[in-house]
Amino acid sequence: MLSSIGEIGLNHYLILSAALFCIGMFGVLMRKNALVILMSIELMLNAVNISFVAFSRYQNNLDGFVMVFFVMAVAAAEAAVGLALAVAIFKRFREINIRFFEHLKG
Amino acid sequence: MTEAISFYLIQFIILASALAVVLVPNPIYSAISLAVSMTGIAALFFSLEAYFIAGVQLVVYAGAVMVLFVMVVMLFDLKKEKRAFSRGTLSRVLKTTLSVLIFSMIAGALSMSFSELGSGDSIAKEDITRSIKELSALLYTKYVFAFEALAILLVMVIVGAIALAKAKGGTHAK
Numbered sequence: 001m002l003s004s005i006g007e008i009g010l011n012h013y014l015i016l017s018a019a020l021f022c023i024g025m026f027g028v029l030m031r032k033n034a035l036v037i038l039m040s041i042e043l044m045l046n047a048v049n050i051s052f053v054a055f056s057r058y059q060n061n062l063d064g065f066v067m068v069f070f071v072m073a074v075a076a077a078e079a080a081v082g083l084a085l086a087v088a089i090f091k092r093f094r095e096i097n098i099r100f101f102e103h104l105k106g
Numbered sequence: 107m108t109e110a111i112s113f114y115l116i117q118f119i120i121l122a123s124a125l126a127v128v129l130v131p132n133p134i135y136s137a138i139s140l141a142v143s144m145t146g147i148a149a150l151f152f153s154l155e156a157y158f159i160a161g162v163q164l165v166v167y168a169g170a171v172m173v174l175f176v177m178v179v180m181l182f183d184l185k186k187e188k189r190a191f192s193r194g195t196l197s198r199v200l201k202t203t204l205s206v207l208i209f210s211m212i213a214g215a216l217s218m219s220f221s222e223l224g225s226g227d228s229i230a231k232e233d234i235t236r237s238i239k240e241l242s243a244l245l246y247t248k249y250v251f252a253f254e255a256l257a258i259l260l261v262m263v264i265v266g267a268i269a270l271a272k273a274k275g276g277t278h279a280k
Contacts, residue, residue: 008113011220022209027128029201035133039140057154077263079171083178084270
C-alpha cells in the first residue's frame with residue numbers, strides 16, 4: 001500500500017484522515033475537560049474534510065468541495081453553541097470537568 | 107519528489123499537533139496546538155490545489171473558531187484542571203485499544219480496497235480548472251436548498267447562543 005514512497009496518492013490522504021479522526025476520537029473518549037472535548041470534535045470534523053477534498057480532487061468532481069463548505073459552517077455553528085453551553089455550565093457549577101455534571105440535573 | 111517531501115512534512119506537523127491537543131494537560135496549549143493543526147490542514151488543502159478552501163480554512167478555523175476557543179479558555183479559572191484525564195487503568199487501556207483498533211480497521215480496509223483496485227496512484231489526478239466560479243455556480247444551483255437551510259441554521263445558532271449566554275438557569279432559576 002505504502003510501497004511507493006515517492007508518489008503521493010489518494011490512499012496517503014485517506015490514511016492521514018483516518019489517523020486524524022482516530023486521534024480526535026481518542027481525545028473525546030480520554031479527556032474530561034469539556035473544552036478539550038470540543039477541540040477534539042473539531043479535529044474529527046477536519047479529518048472528514050481532508051477525505052472530502054482528497055476524493056473530490058482525485059475524482060475530478062467539485063461536489064466534495066461544496067460539502068466541505070457545509071461541514072465548516074456546521075462545525076463553526078457547533079463550536080459556538082458548544083462554547084455557549086460550556087460557559088453556561090461553568091456559571092452554574094463553577095467546574096468544567098464533565099465528571100461533575102454528567103447527570104445534567106439542574 | 108518535492109511533493110512527497112512536503113506531504114510527509116505537513117502530515118508530521120498535523121499529526122504531532124493533533125496528538126498535542128489530546129495529550130497536553132493545559133487547555134490553552136491544546137488550543138494553540140489546534141491552531142497549528144488547522145494551519146497544517148490548510149497547507150494540505152493548498153497542496154491539493156483547493157486554494158479557496160485553504161483560504162476559508164485559515165479564516166474560519168485558524169481565525170474565528172480558534173479565537174472563540176481561546177476567549178472561552180481565558181474566561182475560565184482552570185488552575186485545578188491539570189489532571190482532567192480519564193481515570194482508571196482499565197478505562198484508559200480500553201479507550202486506547204478502541205481508538206487504535208478503529209484506526210487499524212480503517213487502514214486495513216483502505217489497503218485491501220487499494221490492493222484490489224490497484225494503487226491510488228493509478229487514479230489520475232486530472233487537471234481541470236478548479237475555479238471559484240465553477241464552485242460558486244455549483245453552490246447556487248445544485249446545492250441552493252442546502253445553502254438556504256444553512257442560513258436558517260446559522261440564524262438559529264445566533265439566537266440560541268445569545269439565549270444560552272443570557273440564561274439565568276432556565277426553569278431551575280433561583
